[in-house]
Amino acid sequence: MNENVFNSVKELIKKSKLPHAILIDGGSSSERDEVALYIASSFLCNSVLPCGMCKNCIKINNGSHPDVIITDPGLMNEKTFKVNVVRDIRKDVYVLPNESKYKVYILKGADKMNASAQNALLKTLEEPPSYARFILLCESRSAMLETIMSRVTAFGLGSGSGSVESEYETKADNLANELAIALSEVTELRFMQLSSAFEKDKDLFPLVLSSIQLIFRDAVAISTGSDLILSSHADTARILASKLSLKALIGLVGNTEEFFECLNKNANKNLLITRFCSVLRNTAYAG
Ligand SMILES: [Zn+2]
Structure with a gap:
């Protein structure tokens, strides 16, 4: 795991400066997931750094937290991140969180969005409800529109670990x-x-x-x-x-x-x- 990235993330969490939109690229998909779940936990856990033991942390780690919404085009055998998935998110984001202060969206394969999907997402990133948090995961930020990049704080995990x-x-x-x-x-x-x-x-x-x-x-x-x-x-x-x-x-x-x-x-x-x-x-x- 990329210690630099983890340390930067931890510093931001400690200072309560974690931005509402984060992009993580590079690394393997399991490394990206690990950082994303850690960040999601930091939003919902009552401890400053995620404790890993509370109800929220446990639910997030086993994928059953109702306020952590994970979309993954790969899971649905889709080659692209469809614009209607983004539209569903745009609607869902206005529904208040179920049981937490925040609602966290983890968007895997964000680089598989075409320009119109990214533009649809951009509107949500620009004016999100105060409780919404977004974590975009992708292999490479180079596929993201500049307008998206200007709205997110990006963390790079580097490529591979061989x-x-x-x-x-x-x-x-x-x-x-x-x-x-x-x-x-x-x-x-x-x-x-x-x-x-x-x-x-x-x-x-x-x-x-x-x-x-x-x-x-x-x-x-x-x-x-x-x-x-x-x-x-x-x-x-x-x-x-x-x-x-x-x-x-x-x-x-x-x-x-x-x-x-x-x-x-x-x-x-x-x-x-x-x-x-x-x-x-x-x-x-x-x-
Ligand atoms: Zn916890």
Whole structure:
């Protein structure tokens, strides 16, 4: 289990700062479920951190709590998360909780929603009843609309737990960190040198993209006075926050989202990698 994510979640719970809409991506589906149920329990348990022993915690863990609604297109053998399921949620959300302070919706396979389903959900995320809480689970946030992403607090669990993969992931994460540091330097030489790694190994690109996006998000958080750091590179995020404008940082998050969208549409990876350098540098140092 991703300790970083668990610790961030626990910190938020302790400070009573858990947002009403959360997205969890990456990891295995059982890891995502574990974090989602933990968060749901923290909403409904009387202890600050879920005790695991009370009536609410037990019901949540065995899937029988009437105020924790779990939807899973996979269970119904659906390939997509249908818009009518979202519409049912939109109606159901106005029915008061049965026995608790909150009503928690856990939406598995949120990345299987098409744009119209996501737009339908967006309306509920924008103006939810005060007792409603949403936990969106998906393999990758890159399939989510930007408007949805702007309404949720996202936690990434990383990909897989096999040792080979995680070593590779560490490599990508370190490269993302070095690239982010290089981006804070006025000359582009170092950034160019580092991004030549993609020419040798194109598979690194999406992983680096997802790590560097998290660093940019953290830099935005720092710039706006939030202490919620999600990446493992808080120092780098601080450097970026001190050297780049907030507008530039938000632009960089947007750039990484656009690159994800292109990757999803199977755009030419070589071209994307070539553009990566110039797009990020331009955003960082525009104006
Ligand atoms: Zn409890």
